[in-house]
Amino acid sequence: MPEVKIAPGKSNQTSKSKPSQTKPSHGETAVRSVWKVVRAILVFITSLVLVVGVVYQGWQFVYNRYFAPSDASDNTPVMVSISRGSSINTVASALYEAGVVRNKGIFKYYVELTDRGADLKAGNYQLSRGMTMDEIISELTSGEASSNVTTFLVTEGQNVEIMAQSLVRQGVLKNTDEFLALCKNPEIFREDYDFIDTLMNEDTSQRKYILEGYLFPAKYEIYLDSTAEDIIRRMLDKTDSVLTDIYRSRAEELDMSVDEVLTLASLIEKESKTADFKKVSAVFHNRLKRDMNLESCVTVQYILNTHRLNLTNEDISVDSPYNTYKNKGLPEGPIANPGQAAIEAALYPDEDFRSEGYLFFCVKEPTSGELYFSKTAAEHQRATEEFRPLWEQYDQSQGN
Secondary structure (H helix, E strand, O other): OOOOOOOOOOOOOOOOOOOOOOOOOHHHHHHHHHHHHHHHHHHHHHHHHHHHHHHHHHHHHHHHHHHOOOOOOOOOOEEEEEOOOOOHHHHHHHHHHOOOOOOHHHHHHHHHHOOOHHHOOOEEEEEOOOOOHHHHHHHHOOOOOHHHEEEEEOOOOOOHHHHHHHHHHOOOOOOOHHHHHHHHOOHHHOOOOHHHHHHHOOOOOOOOOOOOOOOOOOEEEEEOOOOHHHHHHHHHHHHHHHOOHHHHHHHHHOOOOHHHHHHHHHHHHHHOOHHHHHHHHHHHHHHHHOOOOOOOHHHHHHHHOOOOOOOOHHHHOOOOOOOOOOOOOOOOOOOOOOOHHHHHHHHOOOHHHHHHOOOEEEEEEOOOOEEEEEOOHHHHHHHHHHHHHHHHHHHHHOOO
């Protein structure tokens, strides 16, 4: 047989060839890119649908629990009587007891949120458990004829005595007796207003009027036969709506109570014009922080029942818990009824004035109420000496 020779390093077995790796075509690359985009869009849409679904379910839960009709299928007439002078709290309680609203607190806040509290009218209403809150409010704002109502105005900065006299002049009250008596002892209001209840739990024995500072200045519409109690409730309702959760939270940040905020706001209201509210607030906040006496002239004016700008040493030495020349900190209580701008200034003082350390101010121009602000006692002393003749002339012109 012929000899078969095998070459070194060679195998007599046929070697397997590796499969070749082909590159994807341009078409395949385009399809993959499109799929990535489509997949991202699908993921986003799916996530959005899930979020919307969760939010919708949450809203449905809140709506069905608090805002929905008590029984959408029940249109049986329910008679509800709203007396003249009823507060929002009273109206909400009457509707809840009649079963036409799910939650009286939610109804009250919804009315305040939509700013329709002043439009609620007395009368006998035929409602039903199947009505929505908007439908109920629409009915309650129809009320009686406007010929049975009148309006009165309370301006910012009035104290309760001046306010009472104004109400008599406007024909709303026959005399000031009942109004002032309720301002001295507001026990009947504490159940409906948490800020009054809190106040009544404190020592208020030295206060001139316990409700001083709590009767919000605004224009009101009332029934002609409204009593002093009805009128006070309307003003307390307004105060309650102004003292929002945001304001209350801010007061806590400043470590202040509602009463302290209203007290400081009353000083700001009486000391300055609106344009200077936040600057005056900054001065007071700075003095409180440094444990300095506020030395606010308007607290002495409140005690002495005077409007004189040029106070004497005898005036500022008067013995009273309201006298901020003799006592540190805020006075015993509010000295007037502040508006919303003053309340907001008490909560949000001018931060530039606060950080720059302004500690003094005085009246520069009595007629316009323009103020002069100082950082040091020496600068303040020079300012008072310069402007005092203007104060004296103004007092003489006003017969003070």
